[in-house]
Amino acid sequence: MKKSTIFILFLILILVFSGGLFSKKHQENVEREAFLKEESPRIEQFLKYNYININKVTFTHVKVSPMGIPYIEGYINDDKELAFSASIFEDHFERSISIPKQVGEWSKYEVDKSVTEIQQEKNKNP
Structure with missing residues (x-):
């Protein structure tokens, strides 16, 4: 084979491979955005109800995480020092959250109520 033919085949392989990587990365971003859209209201409800x-x-x-557990990071009241990390162990976020000590001092309850408990309480008292 001629060098030009080999070079063209090599370029085609590189383009196909990079296109596949781009497509995979784009799909991951779409999935993360959908996940965030679904879970962020639950996390916000949890924080505002319990603190x-x-x-x-x-x-x-x-x-x-390296163990395959998805988590969402963010911060409170436009203060990046009040950063949190909410882990989703089952299908949806319930109560597993890491918050700064200052936010922990704002707790309304001795034990935080889960999102399911909050929703059940709201359904009882419309």
Whole structure:
């Protein structure tokens, strides 16, 4: 084969491979955005129900731990020092969250109520 034919085949392989990588990366981003859209209202409801002084919740990243557990990072009240990380162990976020000590001091209850408990309570008292 001629060198030009080999070079063209090599370029085609590189283009196909890079296109596949781009497509996979795009699909991952779409899935993360959908995941964030579904879980962010639950996390915000949890924080605002269980803690005082929470006016705004900002979400920054959706990641997956090395053990395969998805989690969402963000911060509270436009203060990046009030960063949190909410883990999703089952189908949806319930109560597993890592928050700064300052936010922990804003707790309304001795034990945080899960999102399911909050929703059940709201359904009882419309």
